[in-house]
Amino acid sequence: MHQIRIHGRGGQGVVTAAELIAIAAFKEGRIAQAFPAFGVERTGAPIEAFSRIDQRPIRTREQVNEPDILIIQDPTLIGTVNLTRGSTKKTVAIINTSKDKKEIGLDLPSENIHTVDATKIALEKIGRNIVNTTILGAFAKVTGLVSLDSLKQAIREKFKGKGKEIIEKNIKAIEESYIKNF
Amino acid sequence: MPQIKSQILEGSHAIALTVKNIAPDVISAYPITPQTHIVEDLAKFKADGQAGYEFLRAESEFAAASIVLGASAAGSRVYTATSSQGLLLMTEVVYNIAGMRLPVVMTCANRAVSAPINIWNDQQDVHAVSHAGWILLFAENSQEAVDQHILAYKLAEQLRLPVMVNVDGFTMTHTYEPVIIPEAAAIKKYLPAFKPRAGEFLDPTDPVTLGAFAGPASYMEIREELHKDLRNSLETIEKEYQKFNKIFNQKGDPQLEDQRSKIDNGLFEYYGPKKPKTILVAMGSVIGTIKEAADKINGSSRFNLLKGGVGVLKIKVFRPLPSSAIIPILKRAKYIAVIDKAIGLGHLGPLASDLKAAAQGKIKAKIGSFVVGLGGRDITEEMIIKIIREAGKVGDEARFVGK
Incomplete structure (x- = not known):
């Protein structure tokens, strides 16, 4: 089983990101689960969401306390939230930052940290600082857990009601973050 | 029945789609976290022209429960959903629904109760009404929640007892996982359209009184009868569950299969x-x-x-x-x-x-x-x-x- 924990803030689409991962994995024939851990329901509050991917039915409802993969949408959470709680030497982190990974102060082995300037990509491709979809391109590239194609399908399905333009912009953004070499 | 493939959906959405396919006549609800997504979806199906039911957004949970009580008494198939303080506010009506033997089906998205105020999951809410005379079902996952809603209507309408399906708030209502939603036609085979029996609903051509006054000479027997009917419903629940599984055979989808149950x-x-x-x-x-x-x-x-x-x-x-x-x-x-x-x-x-x-x-x-x-x-x-x-x-x- 692969366990993913996503950190972000209320309003950044943290929950949607977890759901998109689950939808994409399901499309590839695997079992997936996604759920949020809401804090107080307000914009800007730290929020976590979780995804699990497995070949067999997923029964546990425990939060992801021992993540294989961490996705950090907002670098300002470093130092305010215990982002690496429960992580091991094998835990891989994908973080949205413009800084070098040695400068960000994330408590993980340097080779396990992957940075992507998702904010810049989102501003360019979507026109808004919404990084939840953007960072998933990097997630797919780094982990290989879902393909870029399945992610695009998941976005088309999940954002069906939001219109073609928004879907295409989000797809451009994940493509851009997928291109980056890690 | 042809094999329907599983989809990955939010628990609330899975429940809402199932309720739509069950085709109630009247839905009334008041939004409360974590139940809200269910009734939002049901309101949207109606607004989008995908559903034929009447949807009444009430001014409180007390009103929502009263509306489904009234509609059920008039012979309609009804649905409501709530959580926590909403259920507590409904309590008086919840007792009336059972006492009047109305086949109301409700989802309780289980949540903690105040004070201190807390919007998150536990099961304290339902225990506040566990003596009210309802059949109380509990679901482990989305598939079981979907199945129990269909079963709930079959039981309610057959036994003239209200049924509440309990699903853990957030843990189930806000979780995406694979689930099979039975189609409306398949449901209809198992659960035919609701036809209340003459003399058991409010009909201007055949007037009856429901929930009438009962004095010391009769109240006790009426309550005893309700209790005995509830106790005896265990047999029907088991029988209907077996029938349900024969028709829907949800366990046939290898993605959902968990054969390890003994x-x-x-x-x-x-x-x-x-x-x-x-x-x-x-x-x-x-x-x-x-x-x-x-x-x-x-x-x-x-x-x-x-x-x-x-x-x-x-x-x-x-x-x-x-x-x-x-x-x-x-x-x-x-x-x-x-x-x-x-x-x-x-x-x-x-x-x-x-x-x-x-x-x-x-x-x-x-x-x-x-x-x-x-x-x-x-x-x-x-x-x-x-x-x-x-x-x-x-x-x-x-x-x-x-x-």
Whole structure:
């Protein structure tokens, strides 16, 4: 089983990101689960969401306390939230930052940290600082857990009601973050 | 029935799609977290022209419950959903619905109650109405929630008893997982359109009085009859569950298959070795976490194990309590730990308290009461393993396991 924990803030689409991962994995024939851990329901509050991917039915409802993969949408959470709680030497982190990974102060082995300037990509491709979809391109590239194609399908399905333009912009953004070499 | 493929959906959306396919005549609700997504979806289906029901957004939960009471009394198939304080506000009407023998179906997205105010999951809310005369079902996952909603209407309309399907707030309502939604045509085969019997609903051409005054000479018999009908409904629940499984055969989808269950019927499920040392008993979504923890304790040999290890007893029907059906299971264990997501303040966990009463003089094992997950506290496999280890050392008081 692969366990993913996503950190972000209320309003950044943290929950949607977890759901998109689950939808994409399901499309590839695997079992997936996604759920949020809401804090107080307000914009800007730290929020976590979780995804699990497995070949067999997923029964546990425990939060992801021992993540294989961490996705950090907002670098300002470093130092305010215990982002690496429960992580091991094998835990891989994908973080949205413009800084070098040695400068960000994330408590993980340097080779396990992957940075992507998702904010810049989102501003360019979507026109808004919404990084939840953007960072998933990097997630797919780094982990290989879902393909870029399945992610695009998941976005088309999940954002069906939001219109073609928004879907295409989000797809451009994940493509851009997928291109980056890690 | 042709095999329908599973989809990955949010629990609330899965429930809403199922309710739409069941085709109620009247839905009334008032939004409250974590139930909101269900009724939002149902309102949207109506607004988009995909559903034929009347949707009334009420001014409070009291009004929502009263509206479905009235519509049901007039012979309609009805639906409502709520959580926590919403259910508490409905309480007076909830009792009336059962007393009037109305086949109302409600989803309770279980949530903690105030004070302190808390929007997260536990099961304290439903226990506030567990003596009201409703059949109370508990679902472990999205598929079971979907199936129980269809079953709920079949039971309600056949037995003239209201049915509440309990789904853990957030843990199920806000979780994406694979699920099969039966199509409307398939549901209709199992659950024909609701036709209330003459003299049992408000009909201007055949006037009747419902919920009439009853004095000391008759009230007691009416209540006794309701109680007996509830007790006797266990048989119908089991029969309808078997019929349901024959028609829908949800377990045919390999993606959802979990063949490891040893005993699975309409009232309970037992998962584990034949002669376990310890049995854990619980209701709702925490069962999944408990099964994982039990597997870890039982080790790789799992069900080759004949003696020792941990068994899991999932109670699907809390009211009426299937007392005599579960006693033979409880008899197998040396230790029994009941895991409640609620506390009967001043006594024990509500399920633990009930099982003690049901098992009195019938089993040797001592029943321990463990309380977990109040107000949305994460329930970890580690906590469950701790409970398994402590099951033999329980006292008479409820033990709160928060870490």
